[in-house]
Amino acid sequence: MADTVAPMITDSVTSGGPTTPGDAPAPVSLRGFLELVRTKRKADYVEVSRRVSPRFETAAIVTALEAKRRSPILVFRDVEGTSLPVVTNVGGSMGRLALALGCSLSEVGSRFEQAAARRIEPVEVAGQDAPVHEVVQWGEEVDLGWLPPMVYHADDNERPYLTAAMVVARDPETGIGNLSYHRMMILGRDRTGIYMERGRHLHGIYEKHRARGEAMPIAVVNGLHPAVTLGSLYAGTAEVDEYEIIGGLLGRPLPVARTVTGTGLLVPAHAEIVLEGEVSVTEDADEGPFGEFTGYATGATRTPVFRVRAITHRRDPYFQDIVSGGMEHLLLSMPALEHRTLRDARAACAGVRRVALPAPLTAIVSLAKADDDEPRRVIEALLRSDIYAKHVIIVDEDVDPSDLREVMAAMALQTQADTKVVILSGEQGTPLDPSCPREDGRSAKMGIDATRPLAPARPVTRNRIPPEVLDAVDLAEILGRK
Numbered sequence: 449m450a451d452t453v454a455p456m457i458t459d460s461v462t463s464g465g466p467t468t469p470g471d472a473p474a475p476v477s478l479r480g481f482l483e484l485v486r487t488k489r490k491a492d493y494v495e496v497s498r499r500v501s502p503r504f505e506t507a508a509i510v511t512a513l514e515a516k517r518r519s520p521i522l523v524f525r526d527v528e529g530t531s532l533p534v535v536t537n538v539g540g541s542m543g544r545l546a547l548a549l550g551c552s553l554s555e556v557g558s559r560f561e562q563a564a565a566r567r568i569e570p571v572e573v574a575g576q577d578a579p580v581h582e583v584v585q586w587g588e589e590v591d592l593g594w595l596p597p598m599v600y601h602a603d604d605n606e607r608p609y610l611t612a613a614m615v616v617a618r619d620p621e622t623g624i625g626n627l628s629y630h631r632m633m634i635l636g637r638d639r640t641g642i643y644m645e646r647g648r649h650l651h652g653i654y655e656k657h658r659a660r661g662e663a664m665p666i667a668v669v670n671g672l673h674p675a676v677t678l679g680s681l682y683a684g685t686a687e688v689d690e691y692e693i694i695g696g697l698l699g700r701p702l703p704v705a706r707t708v709t710g711t712g713l714l715v716p717a718h719a720e721i722v723l724e725g726e727v728s729v730t731e732d733a734d735e736g737p738f739g740e741f742t743g744y745a746t747g748a749t750r751t752p753v754f755r756v757r758a759i760t761h762r763r764d765p766y767f768q769d770i771v772s773g774g775m776e777h778l779l780l781s782m783p784a785l786e787h788r789t790l791r792d793a794r795a796a797c798a799g800v801r802r803v804a805l806p807a808p809l810t811a812i813v814s815l816a817k818a819d820d821d822e823p824r825r826v827i828e829a830l831l832r833s834d835i836y837a838k839h840v841i842i843v844d845e846d847v848d849p850s851d852l853r854e855v856m857a858a859m860a861l862q863t864q865a866d867t868k869v870v871i872l873s874g875e876q877g878t879p880l881d882p883s884c885p886r887e888d889g890r891s892a893k894m895g896i897d898a899t900r901p902l903a904p905a906r907p908v909t910r911n912r913i914p915p916e917v918l919d920a921v922d923l924a925e926i927l928g929r930k
Contacts, residue, residue: 476673476702477579477718478766481548482535485521492520492544499526502534502608507600510537510771519775523766530596536769539674540776545783548674549697559697560682560787567688568695570704570714578705578717585759590638592723592756597634600772601739605748608634609738611777612768614680615642616667616713617653620660625714626653627680627690631772632668632754633735641735641751642666642727646889647835647876649686654727654752663726665711666754671720671768674780676702681781683788683834709757720765725756741777742808744882778808789813789830789837796829797822804849809838809881812849820902827870827895835878840895847898858898870895 486493500506506524513519519540527534539545546553575581597608610632617626628650632640644651657664679694691714694702704714709724731753737745770776786803789811793800799816806812813826823842830837843849843858863869877884877891884891900908924930 475579475718476675476698476716478535478538478671478673478720478768480718481538481673482521482523482766484547485544489544489547492541493523494520495523495525497525499528500524501528502530502596503528503599504602506534506536506598506769507771507774510540510774510776514775527596530594530767532594532596532765532767534596534598534769535671535766536771537774537776538768539677539770539780540774542779545674545678545779549678556783557786557790560693560783561791563679563693563696564682564684564688564787566696567692568698568701569689570691570695571701572714573703573705573717575705575708578703579762580715580717580719580722581705581708581760582763583761584708586757590756590759592634592637592640594759595634595721596767596769598769601745603745604738605633605736609772610634610640610668610670611770611772612670612672614669614672614677615650616669616715617650617664618713619653619686620656620662622687624687625689625691626650626686629677629681631738633738633751635733635753638725638756639733640754640756641733642754643735643738643749643751645835645878645880647878652686654729657727658729661729663728665709665713665726666724667707667711667713667715668723668754669715669719669721670723671762671766672716673718676716677780678783681784683784707758708760719762720768721759721761723754723756724758724760725754728753728755739773740880741773741781742880742882743773746879746882746884749879749887785836788834792829792833793826796826799845800826801845802849806850806852809836809878810841811837811839812841812843812855814843814845814847814849815899816845817899817902820899823868823897823899824870824895827897828872831870831872831875831893831895835876835889838877838881838891838893840893842895842897842899844899855898859896862898862900863896868897870897 521538522536524534542553546556549559551559599608613632615628615630626649631643634640654664675697676694679697680690682690682693703717705717707713707724715722732750733753734748735751736748739745785805789803793813801814804812826842827840830840843855847854847858872893874890875893877889879887879889
């Protein structure tokens with residue numbers, strides 16, 4: 449493939465989010481979003497023209513910027529070992545995610561609730577009309593060495609990884625599609641490992657294929673508009689096709705095209721790169737260690753092997769990267785996880801008001817409780833339904849769950865450890881938790897009820913000054929400014 453210095457960005461700058469009546473239906477693409485940010489939020493867009501190494505250096509640049517409280521999109525034009533430009537940190541700020549959805553910062557979380565209520569199916573376009581099929585490579589033409597060899601952390605496996613890899617699969621029993629993100633370690637010219645956690649939908653689909661003795665067809669998509677990424681991370685039931693959530697987020701159908709290998713899988717028509725093939729149910733390989741969103745690597749494991757049969761891509765494609773454990777890695781999943789936590793908590797108790805996810809595997813829920821048993825019901829519902837819920841703290845509705853000082857005060861002053869702390873053993877968690885002792889992710893979980901009892905054992909009142917006295921204080925007079 450010929451070297452390219454600066455791929456043209458041709459998609460409309462109006463592709464930042466949903467259209468309104470009268471808008472042209474602009475393509476939902478990575479390059480369209482890059483142009484939108486470059487023209488509308490100049491400080492959020494940085495092009496690096498000097499040569500950089502994909503081994504640690506690009507990750508180091510992102511990390512150094514984050515230490516200075518900056519998180520712009522970075523476009524590396526000259527990357528050692530590849531002709532492709534590398535784009536990273538696309539979703540590295542909540543402001544850009546809001547821009548991608550065409551809403552305000554405060555509306556990002558509620559957009560998932562709206563999208564789930566008003567799902568829109570994708571629209572299929574002919575393969576020849578899909579930009580992602582502009583170039584097709586088969587058989588011996590397939591060479592994953594064409595991709596940038598990204599390595600992130602000093603203790604990671606030395607083999608390169610794909611991190612911005614959206615996997616498209618289909619349940620062989622129900623026919624329902626599934627979208628999800630998975631790390632993939634490149635093993636050779638046409639092979640990668642694929643890490644799938646127990647308890648997630650793709651692992652369940654894989655197990656169904658394994659029971660049938662059939663390889664699992666997948667497509668791996670790289671280079672996407674952030675709204676597509678956010679929708680693919682929706683945490684719903686297996687009966688929900690994430691393409692419909694993406695349509696709900698956009699307010700219009702997402703254009704998709706069928707894979708060229710005849711699997712019938714659908715891929716976003718305006719993606720940059722797609723790898724098509726199947727995941728073996730008989731072949732596996734050593735994979736990892738790999739530093740994850742927790743900030744830790746958890747050793748090597750064995751993963752199934754994905755064999756690539758074809759590569760399709762746009763002319764002069766961008767390669768999209770996510771620095772594992774960086775700000776973008778955490779932020780991209782946050783809206784979907786907050787939506788899921790709020791939905792599941794409210795299913796347990798109607799009085800749930802707000803949720804906050806201040807740290808990995810931790811949820812704080814504010815509750816207007818109707819009885820003293822409700823906090824435990826919310827705790828057990830969350831800990832038992834979500835592999836990423838390890839610690840759950842319940843506070844009263846007048847406590848801001850995003851203010852850790854208020855939360856810690858509630859825990860200190862309202863919790864008796866022998867009656868209001870719930871410990872569950874052997875629950876399904878994630879092996880990505882560095883404290884988890886088992887590779888299958890089975891782990892202990894904890895819930896803390898930090899709410900005030902409705903009927904205290906002794907008289908307890910909060911300190912308060914009569915409001916009429918407080919309102920009458922004239923500080924200007926007291927401070928001699930009158």
